[in-house]
Amino acid sequence: MREENRDFKAVTRLLELTQEGLLKWESRGPCDDILEGRDIVVDIVYVAAKDKRLLRLYQFRYKSWLDDVNWHWEEDIALELSDEKRVTWWRFPENRVLQDLLEAVKFRTVGVDQFLDELLGQ
Amino acid sequence: MQLFLEFPREPKPMNHLNDWLSIAGNVSSILGLLVTLVVFVKLRHIHRSFLFQARLPDLRKKIAGHRSTISRLLSTFADSAHEIETEIHRCHANLQSLRRKLGRVHAGSVRNLLKQTREATKGPGSPSRDKVRQIYLSLVLLEEELENLSRDIKWRPGE
Numbered sequence: 001m002r003e004e005n006r007d008f009k010a011v012t013r014l015l016e017l018t019q020e021g022l023l024k025w026e027s028r029g030p031c032d033d034i035l036e037g038r039d040i041v042v043d044i045v046y047v048a049a050k051d052k053r054l055l056r057l058y059q060f061r062y063k064s065w066l067d068d069v070n071w072h073w074e075e076d077i078a079l080e081l082s083d084e085k086r087v088t089w090w091r092f093p094e095n096r097v098l099q100d101l102l103e104a105v106k107f108r109t110v111g112v113d114q115f116l117d118e119l120l121g122q
Numbered sequence: 123m124q125l126f127l128e129f130p131r132e133p134k135p136m137n138h139l140n141d142w143l144s145i146a147g148n149v150s151s152i153l154g155l156l157v158t159l160v161v162f163v164k165l166r167h168i169h170r171s172f173l174f175q176a177r178l179p180d181l182r183k184k185i186a187g188h189r190s191t192i193s194r195l196l197s198t199f200a201d202s203a204h205e206i207e208t209e210i211h212r213c214h215a216n217l218q219s220l221r222r223k224l225g226r227v228h229a230g231s232v233r234n235l236l237k238q239t240r241e242a243t244k245g246p247g248s249p250s251r252d253k254v255r256q257i258y259l260s261l262v263l264l265e266e267e268l269e270n271l272s273r274d275i276k277w278r279p280g281e
Binding site: 012016018096104108113 | 189194255259
């Protein structure tokens with residue numbers, strides 16, 4: 001199996017587990033180790049434990065320099081395998097399923113489902 | 123009857139010329155028809171590629187929208203049967219539009235996806251979670267393919 005294909009399948013599996021509520025994620029504030037000066041901005045880091053490993057998922061903005069003076073913000077999503085000491089072992093390659101994974105994690109963590117149930121039940 | 127038998131059997135040189143001109147005229151007509159057909163096919167191709175290039179960003183956005191919506195609905199699968207079915211129907215309509223604009227080489231994955239959306243929505247009851255997930259994955263791959271195609275077009279405008 002190709003490495004790229006394995007990554008894709010792994011992220012898809014995490015999405016599946018999250019959507020079915022089998023993988024629990026927690027939201028935490030931005031971790032200092034991610035921030036590199038003022039070039040990277042992270043809002044919330046989502047953390048989940050899976051098979052004695054820690055998964056970290058977060059959206060970040062980074063400065064993309066056009067030349068020596070001009071720059072603009074770009075956004076990306078990172079999914080990492082790390083340990084309790086926040087040491088990143090490995091980062092999953094870019095994958096468009098990560099966007100859906102982040103949305104699914106937000107949906108579960110923020111409790112959108114319960115909120116909608118309560119609101120519509122009133 | 124007598125007069126007919128006396129008609130000269132050997133054609134005159136002028137008749138030879140007439141025959142050749144007639145043959146040349148016929149050949150030219152056939153060649154003209156072939157050229158017209160080739161021009162028609164080429165124009166159709168240019169029209170399709172122009173239309174495709176113009177519509178590609180919009181179609182990519184729509185496919186991404188379907189992918190994202192189906193993913194969101196998978197989080198509340200049990201309560202979203204009707205919404206999922208509606209989304210798959212909408213996705214099917216956009217895929218049909220996309221298939222008409224794509225060339226034969228790239229239409230394969232759209233055809234497969236169309237088959238999946240058709241199977242998921244036919245028959246009584248709502249589609250199973252596995253079928254919806256399969257459609258989601260195929261949409262991810264199609265989006266990837268369209269993105270690559272879009273990059274290729276930038277380098278080969280005639281494609």
